[in-house]
Amino acid sequence: MTKVEAKKNGKPSPGKKAKSKLGSAGLKGRVRKQKRKKKSIHSNTFEERQENIRKKEAIKQKKQQTKARHAAAHTLSSHVIDQVTTWAQNNPLHPSTIPKPTQEGIRSIGPFSRDQKTYKALLKSLPYDVTPQEIDDHFYRRKNVQISSIKLLVHRKTERCLGWGFLEFKDKLEYEKSLTQNFTLLKDRRILVEQCLRTFVPSKRKPQKLISYIPPKKLGPWKQPESELKAKENDDEIQIIDELEMKEENENELQTLENTVNKNEAEGNEKELETVKDTINKNEVQVLEMEVE
Known part of the structure; x- marks a missing residue:
């Protein structure tokens, strides 16, 4: 069948498929x-x-019935409310342990709460032979700072401090007190106390690790121990004795100097008198010679 015959009969040609105008x-x-x-x-x-x-x-009646049921659920009758209250009194529920939303956030009931906020301070340029106890004493003696925990970055084998550390506080006031101790002396070295803005994880490649220490709680302000007080009293007494001896030596030196000055003045006066007498005698001789002439 040719293409012309296919068009006349309205059938597609065997070479091509029929195409519809609409698709x-x-x-x-x-x-x-x-x-x-x-x-x-x-x-x-x-x-x-x-x-x-x-x-x-x-279908319309079913829709109306569902709407009526929803409206009745919102407006309960007194009979239904009495039944609910009696059931709640007879079967009391246990307190829920689910976290409750508050203004500060979700506060969990257990002791391991995420809302127990801690304040961290970063320590730099620490002495290499320092210990956590010495750091605690340093902050407690100066500003009565109560530290909750101390962490030091030490060498893994020798456990020697690498000059870095962290302080944790539960109270914001203690944290602010610690920041005032920036650039203070600890074992003849100026330490740096800064805000800790991120967490630190020791590297696995380097031989370092973190040592944690929880200092004991202190009651009241810092008081100097009796041993230190006695040693200080002995030092003060020795210092007073040394000062008295120095005063006596200075007084003796002053007396000797005064004596030498007086002697020199006396000798100088005698010499001056002799010179004056000689000049007077010379003048008198000259006057007599003039009169004789």
Whole structure:
């Protein structure tokens, strides 16, 4: 069959497929319309129309009933409220352990709460032979700082301090006191106290680790121990004795100097008198010679 014959007969040629002017979507739409027409032709009877109307009314009634149920649930009667209260009194519930939302955030009931905030301070340029106890004493002696825990970065084998450390506080005031101790002397070295803005994790490649120490709680301000007080008293007494000896030596030196000055003055006066006498005698001799002439 040639192309011309195919066009006349309205059939596609064997080489090409037939193309529709509407496409696949247009064909589907035509098929749907034809099906609807067939249905409408068959459902035009009076009985089928009545059944459709009844179905629609039944659906409307169900919707109205559901709305009424929801409204009744919101407005409970007194009889239902009494039943609920008696049931709650007879079967009391245990306190819930679920975290409760507050203004500060979700606060858990257990001791390991995420809301127990801690303040951290960073220590730099620490002495290499320092210990956590010495750091605690340093801050407690100066400003009565209560430290909750101390962490030092030490060598893994020798456990010698590497010059870094961290302080943790539960109270913000103690944290602020510790920051005032920046650039203070600890074992003849100026330490640096700064804010800790991020967490520190020791590297696995380098031989270093963190040692934690929890200092004991202190009651009241710092008091100097009796041993230190006695040693200080002995030092003061020795210092006083040395000062008295120095005063006596200075007084003796002053007396000797005064004596030497007086002697020099006396000798100088005698010499001056002799010179004056000689000059007077010379003048008198000259005057007599003038008179004789």
